[in-house]
Amino acid sequence: VELQESGGGSVQAGGSLRLSCVPSSGRIGPWGMGWFRQAPGKEREGVAAHGNGGAIYADSVEGRFTISKDYAANILYLEMNSLKPEDSATYYCAARPMLWCGGGWAEAGQYNYWGKGTRITVSS
Numbered sequence: 001v002e003l004q005e006s007g008g009g010s011v012q013a014g015g016s017l018r019l020s021c022v023p024s025s026g027r028i029g030p031w032g033m034g035w036f037r038q039a040p041g042k043e044r045e046g047v048a049a050h051g052n053g054g055a056i057y058a059d060s061v062e063g064r065f066t067i068s069k070d071y072a073a074n075i076l077y078l079e080m081n082s083l084k085p086e087d088s089a090t091y092y093c094a095a096r097p098m099l100w101c102g103g104g105w106a107e108a109g110q111y112n113y114w115g116k117g118t119r120i121t122v123s124s
Helices: none
Strands: 003-006 009-012 017-023 032-038 045-051 054-057 065-070 075-080 089-096 118-123
Touching: 003 089, 017 032, 017 089, 017 118, 032 065, 032 075, 045 065, 045 075, 054 065
Parallel strands: 009 118
Antiparallel strands: 003 017, 017 075, 032 045, 032 089, 045 054, 065 075, 089 118
C-alpha cells in the first residue's frame, strides 16, 4: 500500500490548510490512520490519529486540527486551523490496516505504511 499526501504549502500564521491522504489500495474505513510531522532537526512526532474509538490529538494541536475520514471517497483529511510558525514541518500520513483502538497512536512503529510527506510552512 502506498499513501499519497497532498495539500501542503505556505501560509501565514492564523491561516488554514487541509491535508489529504489517499491509499493506492484498500479501504481506510476500518484502518487505523495517523498524521505525523517532522521539522528540520527534530524527531518525528504524532499529530493526530483516527482509530475505532475516534480521533486522538497531540496536546499541541488539540482544538486547532481535525482528523477525519471520508469513507465514500476513501480519503483521510487533516484540517489545520489557527496555524502557528511552530506547525511548520513535513507532514506524513500513516496507516495501520486493521481495526485498532488507538493505543500507542503516537508511536511510529504502530503503523505499517507511510506516505512520502507534504511540506507545510507557516510564516509569522
